[in-house]
Amino acid sequence: MYKADLNSDLGEGALFDAEIIPIISSANVACGFHAGDSVMMDKTIELCKASSAGLGAHPGYPDKENFGRTDMDVTPDEVYDFTLYQIGAIGALAKAKGVKLEHVKPHGAMYNKAAKNPDLALAIAQAVNDYDENLILLALSGSEMINAAKKVGIRYASEVFADRAYEADGTLRPRKLEGSMITDENEAVERVIRMIKEGKVRAYTGEDVSIEAHSVCVHGDSAKALDFVRVLNRAFAENDIKIVKLSEAIK
Numbered sequence: 001m002y003k004a005d006l007n008s009d010l011g012e013g014a015l016f017d018a019e020i021i022p023i024i025s026s027a028n029v030a031c032g033f034h035a036g037d038s039v040m041m042d043k044t045i046e047l048c049k050a051s052s053a054g055l056g057a058h059p060g061y062p063d064k065e066n067f068g069r070t071d072m073d074v075t076p077d078e079v080y081d082f083t084l085y086q087i088g089a090i091g092a093l094a095k096a097k098g099v100k101l102e103h104v105k106p107h108g109a110m111y112n113k114a115a116k117n118p119d120l121a122l123a124i125a126q127a128v129n130d131y132d133e134n135l136i137l138l139a140l141s142g143s144e145m146i147n148a149a150k151k152v153g154i155r156y157a158s159e160v161f162a163d164r165a166y167e168a169d170g171t172l173r174p175r176k177l178e179g180s181m182i183t184d185e186n187e188a189v190e191r192v193i194r195m196i197k198e199g200k201v202r203a204y205t206g207e208d209v210s211i212e213a214h215s216v217c218v219h220g221d222s223a224k225a226l227d228f229v230r231v232l233n234r235a236f237a238e239n240d241i242k243i244v245k246l247s248e249a250i251k
Contacts, residue, residue, distance in 0.1 A: 002241040004196050005157065005215035005249040006232060007138065008225065009058055009107065011036045011044035012067075016226045022051040023233055026215065026246050028105040028138070031086035034060030034068025041093050049099050054245050056138065059086035060107030067221075068108035069175065076123035079110065083127035091131065103157070103246055104128045105138035106145070115143035115171055125152040136246055141212045142170045157250050158212035160195045162188045162228055163219055168203045170211065179204055181222075188228060189235045192216055196241055214249045 007026035010017045012035035021027055021044075029044045030036035036044075048055045059082060060068035074082075087104055094101045106114060106124055114120040121139075125148035128135050133154060139145030141158035149156035163182045165173040173180040182188045195201050195213040203209050218228045236243055 002196050002239075003244045003249055004213055004236070004241055005246045006218070006229070006236075006243050007056070007105070007159070007215050007246075008218050008229065009105075009221065011040050011058070012221055013040070014221055014225070017044060018047055019226055020229050021047045021053045023229055024053050024218075025243050026054045026056055026103065026138070028056045028058035028103075028107075029090060030058050030060070030107070031090050033062045033082065033086055034064060034107050038089070038093065041090050042097075045090070045094055045097055045099055049097060052245075054102040054247075055090075055094055055099055056103035056105055056246075057087045057090045057101060058105055058107050059083045059110070061110050063109075068110065071109045071113060076119045079114070079120050080123040080127045082110070083124050084131055087127065087131045087135075101132070101135065103136040103138050105159070111140065111145075112172060112174075114145050115140045118144045118148065121145040121148035122151065125149050125154060128152075129154050136250065138215060138246065140170075140172070142210070155250060157214040157246050159215045159217055160192070160201065160211055160213045161217050161219075162192050162232060163222055163224070165204045166201050166209055168205050168207045168209065170209050173204050183224065185224070185227060185231045189231055192232060193235060193239050193241070197239070215246060
């Protein structure tokens with residue numbers, strides 16, 4: 001039997017978080033910089049507590065106006081501070097509710113830039129380690145963030161995307177470009193099953209790209225997010241893939 005974590009980016013103001021959280025295994029919760037606030041974090045933590053979904057911090061750039069998806073000219077020291085500050089915020093709320101923080105997944109432009117920039121990747125991995133060396137860094141498969149996690153000595157999980165197209169170098173196709181989003185459910189399912197079972201994904205330009213799939217992401221702000229999560233749950237059951245917690249997926 002194959003196994004994989006199923007995660008979603010939540011606490012960002014979407015209306016169906018309460019429906020998604022019970023049918024995923026990991027929730028990446030916005031920490032107030034790109035979306036959300038203390039009240040929304042608190043409510044989302046409660047939803048995780050009531051279900052079996054593992055709680056993760058989802059830190060991004062301080063850029064609510066653009067949902068954290070616009071690149072910023074920032075230093076590694078600033079990225080370290082952004083990351084540590086946001087982990088600390090959600091970590092405090094989680095601790096007060098008796099919920100364990102299990103992982104950290106950067107958001108948006110910060111995620112994409114750190115996937116290619118080793119200095120920013122190292123700043124993120126170091127912030128995770130300095131807050132809690134037992135946390136898992138959830139990051140793009142084959143990215144500099146995975147390399148940084150190995151260098152720092154923290155656990156990591158390689159992430160793949162159900163609803164995003166890939167470039168030939170294994171990075172995500174920028175949202176501003178045509179064909180960046182996968183909107184057909186059948187296509188998304190076929191791609192995910194292949195990523196898990198074969199370790200391959202077809203790039204937008206047609207090449208096969210090698211990939212490691214510990215965890216599959218469905219973006220919580222997508223109009224079809226809930227549909228995708230439901231379809232993936234059924235498809236996993238039909239294809240002998242067990243949905244497991246992140247800590248089990250990386251064993």
